[in-house]
Amino acid sequence: MTETTRRDRKHAVTIYEVAAKAGVSASTVSRVFNGVKVSPDLIPLVRAAAKDLDFTPNQGARSLRTRTSDVIGLIVADIENPFFTSLARGVEDTARAAGYSVMLGNSDEEESKEREYLDVALSQRLAGVIIAPATDHSDITTLLQQNRPVVAVDRALVDSEVDSVLVNNVAGGRAATEVLLQNGFQRIACVVGPSSTQTADDRARGWYDAMMKHNPRFAAERYLVHGSNHVPGGSEAFERLLALPEPPDAIFVGHNLMAIGVLESLVESGRTPFDFGVSVFGDLPYVGLVPAGIHLISLPARELGEMAARVLLDRIAGDTQPPRTIVLGTPWHPRLIGVPKA
Amino acid sequence: MTETTRRDRKHAVTIYEVAAKAGVSASTVSRVFNGVKVSPDLIPLVRAAAKDLDFTPNQGARSLRTRTSDVIGLIVADIENPFFTSLARGVEDTARAAGYSVMLGNSDEEESKEREYLDVALSQRLAGVIIAPATDHSDITTLLQQNRPVVAVDRALVDSEVDSVLVNNVAGGRAATEVLLQNGFQRIACVVGPSSTQTADDRARGWYDAMMKHNPRFAAERYLVHGSNHVPGGSEAFERLLALPEPPDAIFVGHNLMAIGVLESLVESGRTPFDFGVSVFGDLPYVGLVPAGIHLISLPARELGEMAARVLLDRIAGDTQPPRTIVLGTPWHPRLIGVPKA
DNA sequence: GTGAAAGCGCTAACAA
């Protein structure tokens, strides 16, 4: 056993100290740690010295020299939304498996915060960025100019040519509406996020198509409610719809948190999904506690994250094919939650 | 308007290019960007040149030189657990407000994964680390040796002298048990996470104390169930308890996800929290959908994250007072969820 | 196969 110098030291060890201890040059230490060919007898020497000194290579210095980095950025609206949480987990696991780490940023749907995190990505020279854009027009050109790959996830980016990993929201809205029609509901309302957000509009579009196909004279505009992407947004939408002169007999909800709000209000109103139809495109956290009878189309959040990470890692590895759009989850299969109470 | 050289460039701009364009030295550019005193007329010149060239300072190079970094690490068991999600959000917001970014790692309660992320923190020379340790003995000595502050959150670290931000789990378990006793329940079972994890044991301890005080002859050992920290763990615990010769008439659950499992099984068994008492120490996501009558003691997850970040940032800023333990949330106040159905 | 030396982009003495 080599003599130990592992006492409290206040600075990190460099390859030079390892080199000195192992009686080789810094280049050799570097080679050992990078798997470059080196006379086999030197390897254990270097490793022992490194271990003895608690040497940890300085990734920052390495990045400076190699102009690469093994950190990617992930920007989502809000990590507290279970959809993004799962997505993040998918990204993280995939990145980790490839030796990458993840820096996380919450944009809260605000372009300014998003911009801040994009700047962080730039100044940290991150290897790439996965972003669920706050808007269609989020500006990622600086990143692209500097050859840092970007993958848009969940929402597309219309101004830039980048890879996207999306779901077919129109088809999702349509499928979620059709299942209600098939169950005999007639006046089906639609509750989605703020208008002018792509995903909300697309899901509403799917609903609209399905309704028109079923009954071209349906007064759709009266039954479409855009609300804020949160639980209370769903409750408010529900109240508003129930206050209509001719209230709906069912609701399609195109957002996970809004669905919670809708369901809270529904239960409170004494109704059940059997007498007042509910379908959801999105995911319901802890589904076991939700009232039975809901038609649910699950969004593959985790898979979106995994795929986005995979695409990004490919780009980082040098993939230069033209940007592509990957659509996950279609065709959609609604499933009925819970069992009818006899 | 200055002439633009903003064409597609494949490398990032350096301080030297900005200096050249502005007709000053690199140091001056550096000074401008670091707020060091510079003749006022030079500032707009430099800023204009920088903007024109899309200059973004290379944080990596800066870190190498200054031996500082503006990134902190956050290691939690599982970002998909809403408790850690809120905690993470608290960390992130606090860090961001101070100009720091956050790197996230999921340990899945595995020491090896945790170790990996600690190594990442080391090799990235992160400014500091907030960790919800997988075990009491997670080894963070290397980090501390190199003067990188560490803050333990949610769970303490017995082997190392570090700041901790915790809650009083014993008191929480006690309060959650007492509220059931006050409501007339007698045989109160306890469901917590795996034994030998500090938080689970402490919460069980609080339950035990309360039960013994109320009825010293209570056969506690029969009514204590340790399960896995997940939804199914709660369901299994519930089934097991109900199968006892003399089943409990109430349950205290000391884990948010396990509580979901318990509640799922409870509802399925046709019971309600009014005939079978339930108290929870932890948080119930989307509380509106949970059956009424539960006694809930909320854990201040977000606040834990904020406080941990604040303590860490203080340390990074040079705070050298002895390590302290900050306890949040005590005294605990159970609240009753939902309204009795008349 | 190995080492010396230069340089990645930046900041901090030190000079001017």
Added chain:
DNA sequence: TTGTTAGCGCTTTCAC
């Protein structure tokens, strides 16, 4: 006040 210079820790030609 500003510029020159050296060096943070690493990788990578280029000689040996």
